[in-house]
Amino acid sequence: MTLMRKAYNIADLREIARRKLPKGIFEFIDRGTEDEVSLRHNRAVFEQIRFRPRTLVDVSHRTQEITLFGKRQPMPIAIAPTGSAGLTWYEGEIALARAAAAAGIPFTLATGSMTAMEKVASEAGGTLWFQLYMWPDRSLSHKLVERARVAGFEGLVVTVDSPVPPSREYNLHNGFTLPFSLTRRNAIDLLSHPQWFASVLMRYLLTSGMPRYQNYPAEVKQKITALPMGRSMMLNDTLTWADLRELRKRWPHRLMTKGILTAEDAKLAADCGCDAVIVSNHGGRVVDGTRAPIEIVPEVVDAVGKRVTVLVDSGFRRGSDIVRGLALGAHAVLIGRATLYGIAAGGEAGAARAIHLLREEIDRTLALLGVLNVAALTPECLAAYPASPINPPPSLKRGSAS
Numbered sequence: 183m184t185l186m187r188k189a190y191n192i193a194d195l196r197e198i199a200r201r202k203l204p205k206g207i208f209e210f211i212d213r214g215t216e217d218e219v220s221l222r223h224n225r226a227v228f229e230q231i232r233f234r235p236r237t238l239v240d241v242s243h244r245t246q247e248i249t250l251f252g253k254r255q256p257m258p259i260a261i262a263p264t265g266s267a268g269l270t271w272y273e274g275e276i277a278l279a280r281a282a283a284a285a286g287i288p289f290t291l292a293t294g295s296m297t298a299m300e301k302v303a304s305e306a307g308g309t310l311w312f313q314l315y316m317w318p319d320r321s322l323s324h325k326l327v328e329r330a331r332v333a334g335f336e337g338l339v340v341t342v343d344s345p346v347p348p349s350r351e352y353n354l355h356n357g358f359t360l361p362f363s364l365t366r367r368n369a370i371d372l373l374s375h376p377q378w379f380a381s382v383l384m385r386y387l388l389t390s391g392m393p394r395y396q397n398y399p400a401e402v403k404q405k406i407t408a409l410p411m412g413r414s415m416m417l418n419d420t421l422t423w424a425d426l427r428e429l430r431k432r433w434p435h436r437l438m439t440k441g442i443l444t445a446e447d448a449k450l451a452a453d454c455g456c457d458a459v460i461v462s463n464h465g466g467r468v469v470d471g472t473r474a475p476i477e478i479v480p481e482v483v484d485a486v487g488k489r490v491t492v493l494v495d496s497g498f499r500r501g502s503d504i505v506r507g508l509a510l511g512a513h514a515v516l517i518g519r520a521t522l523y524g525i526a527a528g529g530e531a532g533a534a535r536a537i538h539l540l541r542e543e544i545d546r547t548l549a550l551l552g553v554l555n556v557a558a559l560t561p562e563c564l565a566a567y568p569a570s571p572i573n574p575p576p577s578l579k580r581g582s583a584s
Contacts, residue, residue: 281537502544
């Protein structure tokens with residue numbers, strides 16, 4: 183815990199994670215796709231969105247509490263699906279879910295997690311969402327959705343931006359695969375990080391064997407051969423909006439579509455009965471060269487903000503980044519890498535530290551802007567927007583987040 187207290191921001195947690203993890207695993211969570219244009223742009227855009235603070239405002243009773251899907255929660259974030267949490271820490275999904283539950287925020291478990299959904303639900307609790315990649319055999323995906331319902335998950339997050347595996351050449355260079363396998367290429371990397379080797383990989387080997395996708399059906403897990411991380415997921419390039427409508431029929435709780443980057447697709451998702459859209463470019467990990475999601479939030483809010491909840495992720499590293507997203511109209515922000523760095527740095531305590539740092543930064547930013555609560559965050563709190571045509575009208579208001 184002493185080391186965690188020396189982490190004063192997410193960048194500090196990232197550095198601790200970089201030192202602790204094998205290079206192949208760290209780069210898998212930290213880097214983007216192809217030339218990483220989207221990855222860099224996601225961050226660069228935040229520097230172009232300037233604040234317009236008001237002074238001499240009594241902010242002694244400020245709060246960052248929001249109501250999301252009818253539930254009150256103490257801060258305006260949720261944990262995004264990150265399938266690699268279980269590679270950074272033994273059963274890292276449980277540790278991350280516990281940290282989220284303690285903070286009173288939702289946690290999203292990825293299809294490609296190393297820990298089964300039933301175990302996460304029974305050992306972590308809290309508000310749980312399940313992220314779904316639709317498989318080529320749709321019946322298997324529908325069975326997975328039913329498993330999530332029975333296990334008590336309250337939200338289904340359907341990722342729609344990955345019909346084929348993205349190109350992440352560094353995974354090939356690093357020689358890391360899933361299901362996990364030891365090779366001459368990665369052996370030196372692994373053995374040069376003995377703490378991770380003993381506390382993560384050896385614990386898997388002594389209990390459940392090599393880390394693999396624990397939410398896959400048994401017959402599928404046995405057939406999967408080791409492929410570079412990011413290319414071993416079963417994906418489906420035949421998906422259409424009809425598949426989303428079918429999921430709406432099968433899923434009785436909140437349905438969210440993740441990977442929306444246009445107002446047109448946001449409208450189609452709303453037409454399919456989705457309760458929320460997540461504006462996301464997968465953290466710069468799928469299509470290289472897209473606009474940053476935060477640039478797109480205003481047009482999505484303008485198109486569907488009165489019909490569905492609008493969430494956003496990708497590139498958020500500071501509480502002030504989160505405040506920018508909320509001021510542009512998002513109802514909440516999903517956090518991915520920030521809490522992954524925390525898990526890698528110190529398990530549940532590290533994830534809790536990441537959440538604590540973001541909470542403090544959000545609180546401080548609200549105070550310095552002269553804003554009492556999230557509902558008061560509007561475009562009027564911002565003085566400049568990115569160069570691309572996203573400048574919303576001053577009258578833009580946040581839609582219902584029911």
